[in-house]
Amino acid sequence: MVCGGGPAGCAAAVQAARLGLRTLLLESTANLGGMGTSAYVSQWSHCANGEHPVIGGFILELIEDLFRRGHLQPGVTEERWTRDYNRGFGFDPEALKRLLDEKCLDAGVEIRFFSRIVDAEVDPKQKTIQGLITHDVEGLRFIPARTVIDATGDAVVADAAAIPYEQAGRETQHIMPPTLCGLVGDVDFTSFDRRRDQEAALEKALDENFFSQPDRHVPGLFRAGETHGTLNAGHLFKTDAVSTQSLSQALIKGRKLAEEYTDFHRNYLSGCEKARLLTTGHLLGVRESRRVVGEYSLNIDDYLARRTFPDQIAIYCKQVDIHVYDLSEEEYQRYHEEFNNPKRLLQPGEYFGVPYRILVPQGWKNLWVAGRCASTDVKVNGSLRDQPACSMMGQAAGAAAFLALRDKQDAPSLDTEHLRKLLREHQANLP
Ligand SMILES: Cc1cc2nc3c(=O)[nH]c(=O)nc-3n(C[C@H](O)[C@H](O)[C@H](O)COP(=O)(O)OP(=O)(O)OC[C@H]3O[C@@H](n4cnc5c(N)ncnc54)[C@H](O)[C@@H]3O)c2cc1C
Known part of the structure; x- marks a missing residue:
């Protein structure tokens, strides 16, 4: 049973089903894709490291299919995911939704939309999950499961099973702020150039007191189609994403900020004179919200050492990106020092390893966590939370569930050489 149909969950479900497991994918919204579609974070971060690709498997398949169908950011070519350095690219979220439906159905995954996991039946002594309680359009139901993958982003299953996790804002005061992203249309991308113009435009608008919240850290507007882009602007500071009240307030404020940043583009940036928030x-x-405590926690020292692991199930190369925690001058300084620090920025050809053990909640026998809620420290989460990495973790979790059932092994003691061999057979990039 795969919980959550984001980048991690879709990859997990398709991999498990392709290996022959009867696979159920539970998703609380009306479509697959998670943040990439439902939150309009329609950008894939670094897929190559300036010399070679770091991705492989299911995410590569999605990229190549959308490319062939003409649904990637106009102008982007294969170089972007096979060789380019430090660059992401946009995709059409509606096309990704359809492609994911197709991939899941072709593999034999049963998809259930509007199915929210609300609780788990567990054996805490044995450290096993026996099934999940969901709420769907027909009401509450119990669904038994032999293996479970928690790919909900918020570690909903782990929380329901009382499995230890770290939570943003708990250990320290800091919570990396969310953003309510959106789609902006009627942009003339022949004259709009974010890299060239945004910084000066932002300075000018700040000087003129344009914003209700004077934030100097604005990712901006990223091209996704011929005339539309995804807007990633407006930090919602101090939001606790797993508190209903806090989440609701953030959405309300986020909608206002999205309109305000569209106005900013219209007023200050060339090519955006007719831009409107769609x-x-x-x-x-x-x-960030919850990170499960796993058999291993990938940490900033591993990242700085570009460490590789005997049990690694993926490699990745995106730099750690911890957004400002508040509007103070110190925070902007901290952000710039961290983000532009040459030790942190992986150099061309470099990558770090993603070990299997970060997918396994400590001691739990038939549960894996994949994606944003996997076991990392907060800094490494600022790299691995990106969609290509989440997808590769998900694919590995799906394959691990298959091997665990076939070979009657528990998740913590799984033979990872077998797992790596199987992942390679399914085009994983494991040098
Ligand atoms: C503002 C912002 C900008 C970003 N920019 C980029 C970028 O440029 N490039 C990039 O690659 N990544 C980017 N990311 C990161 C990336 O989008 C996410 O971290 C990634 O999508 C996480 O994948 P996931 O599969 O772990 O979880 P998600 O994408 O969050 O998917 C989880 C899924 O689980 C479902 N779910 C949740 N709870 C339940 C439940 N109780 N029952 C059933 N289903 C449930 C959700 O509806 C969702 O579909 C950005 C993220 C944010 C927030």
């Missing part, structure tokens, strides 16, 4: 996400763009 829609905002129906999921809040949450950067």
